[in-house]
Every structure is written in structure tokens, then in C-alpha cells.
Amino acid sequence: xxxxxxxxxxxxxxxxxxxxxxxxxxxxxxxxxxxxxxxxxxxxxxxxxxxxxxxxxxxxxxxxxxxxxxxxxxxxxxxxxxxxxxxxxxxxxxxxxxxxxxxxxxxxxxxxxxxxxxxxxxxxxxxxxxxxxxxxxxxxxxxxxxxxxxxxxxxxxxxxxxxxxxxxxxxxxxxxxxxxxxxxxxxxxxxxxxxxxxxxxxxxxxxxxxxxxxxxxxxxxxxxxxxxxxxxxxxxxxxxxxxxxxxxxxxxxxxxxxxxxxxxxxxxxxxxxxxxxxxxxxxxxxxxxxxxxxxxxxxxxxxxxxx
Amino acid sequence: xxxxxxxxxxxxxxxxxxxxxxxxxxxxxxxxxxxxxxxxxxxxxxxxxxxxxxxxxxxxxxxxxxxxxxxxxxxxxxxxxxxxxxxxxxxxxxxxxxxxxxxxxxxxxxxxxxxxxxxxxxxxxxxxxxxxxxxxxxxxxxxxxxxxxxxxxxxxxxxxxxxxxxxxxxxxxxxxxxxxxxxxxxxxxxxxxxxxxxxxxxxxxxxxxxxxxxxxxxxxxxxxxxxxxxxxxxxxxxxxxxxxxxxxxxxxxxxxxxxxxx
Numbered sequence: 001x002x003x004x005x006x007x008x009x010x011x012x013x014x015x016x017x018x019x020x021x022x023x024x025x026x027x028x029x030x031x032x033x034x035x036x037x038x039x040x041x042x043x044x045x046x047x048x049x050x051x052x053x054x055x056x057x058x059x060x061x062x063x064x065x066x067x068x069x070x071x072x073x074x075x076x077x078x079x080x081x082x083x084x085x086x087x088x089x090x091x092x093x094x095x096x097x098x099x100x101x102x103x104x105x106x107x108x109x110x111x112x113x114x115x116x117x118x119x120x121x122x123x124x125x126x127x128x129x130x131x132x133x134x135x136x137x138x139x140x141x142x143x144x145x146x147x148x149x150x151x152x153x154x155x156x157x158x159x160x161x162x163x164x165x166x167x168x169x170x171x172x173x174x175x176x177x178x179x180x181x182x183x184x185x186x187x188x189x190x191x192x193x194x195x196x197x198x199x200x201x202x203x204x205x206x207x208x209x210x211x212x213x214x215x216x217x218x219x220x221x222x223x224x225x226x227x228x229x230x231x232x233x234x235x236x237x238x239x240x241x242x243x244x245x246x247x248x249x250x251x252x253x254x255x256x257x258x259x260x261x262x263x264x265x266x267x268x269x270x271x272x273x274x275x276x277x278x279x280x281x282x283x284x285x286x287x288x289x290x291x292x293x294x295x296x297x298x299x300x301x302x303x304x305x306x307x
Numbered sequence: 308x309x310x311x312x313x314x315x316x317x318x319x320x321x322x323x324x325x326x327x328x329x330x331x332x333x334x335x336x337x338x339x340x341x342x343x344x345x346x347x348x349x350x351x352x353x354x355x356x357x358x359x360x361x362x363x364x365x366x367x368x369x370x371x372x373x374x375x376x377x378x379x380x381x382x383x384x385x386x387x388x389x390x391x392x393x394x395x396x397x398x399x400x401x402x403x404x405x406x407x408x409x410x411x412x413x414x415x416x417x418x419x420x421x422x423x424x425x426x427x428x429x430x431x432x433x434x435x436x437x438x439x440x441x442x443x444x445x446x447x448x449x450x451x452x453x454x455x456x457x458x459x460x461x462x463x464x465x466x467x468x469x470x471x472x473x474x475x476x477x478x479x480x481x482x483x484x485x486x487x488x489x490x491x492x493x494x495x496x497x498x499x500x501x502x503x504x505x506x507x508x509x510x511x512x513x514x515x516x517x518x519x520x521x522x523x524x525x526x527x528x529x530x531x532x533x534x535x536x537x538x539x540x541x542x543x544x545x546x547x548x549x550x551x552x553x554x555x556x557x558x559x560x561x562x563x564x565x566x567x568x569x
Contacts, residue, residue, distance in 0.1 A: 066557055173403065
């Protein structure tokens, strides 16, 4: 059964869409990742135009991060003040990001830039996950428990505009979180991702936030970044596909719940290694598309048409 | 249905019998509605021609049916290799090109004839140089004549692959000597807007008679409503998209909470 996507202007199989949303939701529930980094490239492989894939992914992430945030908020694991300071940066970052995005669309370079960004991102995520999971598996085999020390740089404490973050027990300058938020805003607007896997290590290592508060706080700020990105794309690139988003949201929210349940019962490392291989596979496909000479070296885009 | 139409045309032909050569056409649709399930449609174009009352259609006369869709501006980009990466580089903008073009004839029509009579868009094979001035083109930094032609060829090729540019012959049925009918395939990829049908009767390599009429292609249904809403009220559209995301995300968490407590 096919469904016509009004903004993407093509028909796709409804079960394919639901399973994509379900699988990405499952993985995000299982590992606490947003899943946008897999959703956007797979949508592009399905033939969805790049701008629609990016804008619609942002819309989908709003739903999944709300689901996630509520859970952490109930346990008191969200630092709203830190989230707010991050958002100041993200606000300007996403405006700049959408501006860059529409310039690249006008220049006809959006596909290439998105491909290169995704290739770099997925390769690094895939490698890190693969190395980490294989280490854990190896340590488990040797029956060793490794204690990892969280060490962070103190330079964040020396900058001006210091603010007290009671929840995170921090007294640091507002500048580093604003810069981190700014970068996340740009990436979110251009790539259609929440940016959890960049945000979480940055909050732990650069800001020195307690690990327990990091996931909830990052999810909380992602709600607002992706919401803003959705609105900016809807009004400037007109690329948010509500029908596509609806099916992805429904299936990913359900998938995420199943993923959280599964995370309590399954051992993560093997699945994490498998996910790493999937991520590297997607990265390889993107690289091949860039490097192999295309059959048709010309491509067409309609600039103005009656509608 | 068809019998009635042909009977009707027969009457018309009789009415036109006094003139030296007459052309009457009709179509089964004035408006084509495209919804989400639209998988293409065969548009019936039919008519009658009469070159000489004393004799039936001879081999020297031909019929040419041209369908021109609404115009659009497109950009053709060419990929080039930069250090192994295939990136879009040069681009050419073609303005006011038809979004749909169909040319059908009873027998094969020469390009000379099409050029002479200013018919056709795909008519360049025999001419050494295309008259670019007839088209509204932004060449960018393309100077070379051969490059220009490669971009033009790419435009035609892409449109042909999309099934919106077609040139056929022998698909017009001649019935009873003086009646003809043809089914024109309208694929679901066609743009919306006004379409013009031009019909030419060609006798001895000259246009003896011509006739034109218009029909509309309109998109309908919930998908069309969403599309135009997103263009006309982008902010409200964006807010509704967000609201849906928030509601589903929230209720997902609520349902999950209850499910967990049980």
C-alpha cells in the first residue's frame, strides 16, 4: 500500500515508512540517541528530496525528544537552567543554519554538502561505537570491570559571565554552553539531527556536567532546537512534509518505547556493535554515491512552476 | 459512447462538406483531476477532416496533434569530478519551457517541416545550429556551442525519462477515411495548469487547416490541500506540524508510563 507525500511529491510504501520509523525509534530508545543521523540519510536513499528529508526529520525529532524528556523530567534529571543557556546559542545557530541551507539549495550544492557532512559524522560515530563496544565485549570476556574516570577541562571555569547551575552543581561561564548550543543549532538546521551524540560528550567533557543530568538536559534542549528548525524550514524552504512526519512520528514513538523496554532486558554491546556496522554501511553508501561516476551527469531542478 | 461521438462527428463533417478542407475536433475531457491515486490517464482526442468532398483521405494528407503544457523555469546542472568527488558545477537556466510536451502525427513528419512552421520543441536533430534566441535561457558561464547543446540535450533527455516529453507517430487511428481518434497518455508526473492542444491538417506538406483548444490539469484531494496550505500559510502549517509532534510525543510517554506501572 502506497501513500502520496504531498511535499516530497512522490508515493512511498506505507509499511516501509512505518518500519523505518519503528527501527530508528527502537534504536533511539535502546541507546538514548536521537536517531536523526540514521533517519535523514535513509530517507534520502528512499528518494525523498534532501531538503524534505532534513526538515521532516527535525519535525520527527521534536516528538521523540518530548517523549524522552518527560521520562527524565519525572526523575528530576533535567537541568532547565543549563538547557536554557544552551538554547540561547542554538537559537542563533539554527537561524544561521537554515540560512546556509537555503543558500546551498539555491547554489545546487545542498546534496553534496549534506553527503560530506553525513559521511564524516557517520564514520566517526560508527568507529567510536565499534571500538567502544568491542572493548566492552573484550573486557567482559576477561571478566574485568573498567572504571572510567570523567575528567574535564577547567578552562570553562575561568571565562567571564559565570552562572550558578544548582542542579548540575556547576559554577561556570555561560560562554561555553552558548557556543556548544550554537554549533548544535547549525548542525540541526542543516542535517536534520538533534545532535545528542555531539551534545552529550561536549556537556560531559567541556562543561563537566554530571552524567546523570546530561541525557535529560540535552533531550530537553533538543525539543526546542528542532521545533525552531521545523518552523524555520516550514517558512523558508517549505520542505516540512506533514504526512511523512506523521507516519515517522507514530512509528518512532512506539519503536522508542519498545527500545527502552528491550534495553533493560538485552545486553547492549552486541547490538551496539551491530548498529555501528549499520552506521558504517550507510556512510560507505554515501561515499560511493559521491565517488562513483554517475550514469547521468546532468540533473534538473524546477525553480518556478504553477501550483 | 464512441459510436455516438462518431455519429455526431459524421453529422459535423456533412455540415462542413461545403468547405474545401475542414477540421473538427473534440475531446472527452475539459479538465483532468489528479489525486493521490492518479496513475495516469489516456486523454481521448478525436475529430474529422475532410480534404475534398469527392474523395476520401489520401496518403498526402497528415494529421499532427501537439499538446503543450504550462511553462516552468528549470535549472540543468552538470556534475564534474573534483579530486574524485562528483559535484554539481556548471549550470544553465531554461526559462518558460513547457512542463509537458507531446507531438503525434499520422506519418513521420520531417524536422524541416516542423522548423518551417514553428512547431515543436524536440526539432533540432537536422539543424546544425539551434536558434537559441527563440528560447529564454540563462547560460551562466557557458560559451561553447557544443556545451550549450549538451545542456539542451540533457533537458530534453530528463524530460523524456520523466515521461513528460514525447514524440510519436502512427498512434492516430484513422477510421472510415475521414475520422480520426488518438489516445494521449497523461502520466501522473505532469504539472498542473492549462494545456493547449493544437491540431494541424497537413496536405502536400503545407498546413491546410488548424484548430486549437485548451484543457486544465488540476490537483485535488487532501494531499493537494496540504500542499497548498503549506505554501499559503507556512507559519500556521509549521505550527500544526509541531503540535502534532508534541501531542504524539507526549501521549507516547503517558501511555508508556501507564503500561510500565501495570
